[in-house]
Amino acid sequence: MKITKALPLAALASLSLVLAGCGGDASTTDSGTTGIQVPDLPMATEIGESEGQVNIIAWAGFVEDGSTNPDADWVSAFEEETKCQVNRKVGATSDEMVQLMRSGEYDLVSASGDASLRLIAGGDVAPINTDLIPNFGNIVDGLKGQVYDTLNGKSYGVPIGRGANVLMYNTDHVAQAPDSWAPLWEEDTDYAGKTMAYDSPIYIADAAVYLMATQPDLGITNPYALDEEQLAAAVELLKTQNGLVGEYWNDALKAVSSISSGTAHMGTGWQVIVNLAQGDGGKVESVLPKEGATGWSDTWMIAAESKNPNCAYKWMDYASSAEVNAQISQNFGMAPANALACEGSEANAAHCETFHATDEDYYKQVWMWTTPVEQCVDGRTDVTCTNYQEWTKAWTEIKG
Structure with a gap:
């Protein structure tokens, strides 16, 4: 089939x-x-x-x-x-x-x-x-x-x-294939207002993955095991992104339409969305960035x-x-x-x-993806990690 x-x-x-x-x-x-x-x-x-x-x-x-x-x-x-x-x-x-x-x-x-x-x-x-x-x-x-x-x-x-959560991009608007999540997170991005982000508290883990690569001093070793300080850093990054993102999505059909039409130039998505966008004639490609990804x-x-x-x-x-x-x-x-x-x-x-x-x-x-729980899934026993309820509260704060 x-x-x-x-x-x-x-x-x-x-x-x-x-x-x-x-x-x-x-x-x-x-x-x-x-x-x-x-x-x-x-x-x-x-x-x-x-x-x-x-x-x-x-x-x-x-x-x-x-x-x-x-x-x-x-x-x-x-x-x-x-x-x-x-x-x-x-x-x-x-x-x-x-x-x-x-x-x-x-x-x-x-x-x-x-x-x-x-x-x-x-x-x-x-x-x-x-x-x-x-x-x-x-x-x-x-x-x-x-x-x-x-x-x-x-x-x-x-x-x-x-499946992996990949970086999708429309080649009509992104000339060179990206190799990093940076255009979705950094304030100096060329794509402000033209990016898509997944609308869910679990997306906090995507911020944590980026921080693992860019701010190693935070000590994040598992994006689903965040103590209060680490969660605060992820929330701060997500608030920055909130001012840059063009749209949040949790409807895959909407994501197909946005990335295929070029309304969004790039964003996080799934390979099946890329496939369907290509099937619709959209000039869409995907990449697993060098920082890694959630899935x-x-x-x-x-x-x-x-x-x-x-x-x-x-x-x-x-x-x-x-x-x-x-x-x-x-x-x-x-x-x-x-x-x-x-x-x-x-x-x-x-x-x-x-x-x-x-x-x-x-x-x-x-x-x-793993639901965050108070028992740190990275093996730490000297701290209490934040749970999904705390992530949900943080997500509401991020989106305002």
Whole structure:
């Protein structure tokens, strides 16, 4: 399946919500040093007979049966093969997904990083026995053992895919390809009033990434682990940017229009936005700047008290197969988690090249979104880090 406008656009509306707070980091963090306490819950030891159904909360584009788009159907084959009927509810936000998982009515969730830590710490999801998921072995190493889904040496998620927040630019207005985020942050920028910034408290991490490179004395080693002084520095930088930015966006369709038309000359965005803008005839390119970037990843997680654990495990393995993971990633617009999803066809190879699917050197520069919590995820124990509530308050202050 090639990337077409029809398929990603169906998912873009949810992408704008999905990506409002996902999780991870540019280098694997030792989850045992984060200080995050989690319930000690058992994991499955075997897979038994199918219960007949599995109830899944997922982002649009992850669990498709052909009803949205006849070319997107990987549910029907699963149901026929396993005798597990798939009952899907499309999630609108991570907050909604957390609440739905806590209702006890769902077996699986495609959790973003902001939801995953809450679900793990709350005892809402169980650790996963990856030995029962043969396809887990083909997941790229860069998505295993991350702080947003692995704690105390236990895996709580089966990776689905990932993406970077890139610097997009319109070549009609930006003659030379940029290699830095500086034009979005510095007061002497040539693009004042013509840039776009993502509208979410998690965007504070983007400022932190830039500060890691430009103000190393602040001591920031993880953009999601900011103490009060470090957060204040990020807020100050964001206030400077507020006077320069042309528009904030959280609607991916609006971002496509702005960067494609040249209303915005450059800004932060996603590769799928670049692809769609190019498909519309826009002269748009993207780059991962030298300072690094933030990014996002999603994982399958199983309810601690799942009523249909056998079907749930069967789905996680099935959806992680090369063929199905390729379909999900191309439908949604992200790099697949299964390295073998890049093989089998020219379309698969082209998609993976576009999204740098197996390029770990690329993703080593990307700090996957992680919800900030008081226990510093950079391993510090001598300070208290700022949490997402504090970031939300700061974001309101930044935008005035």
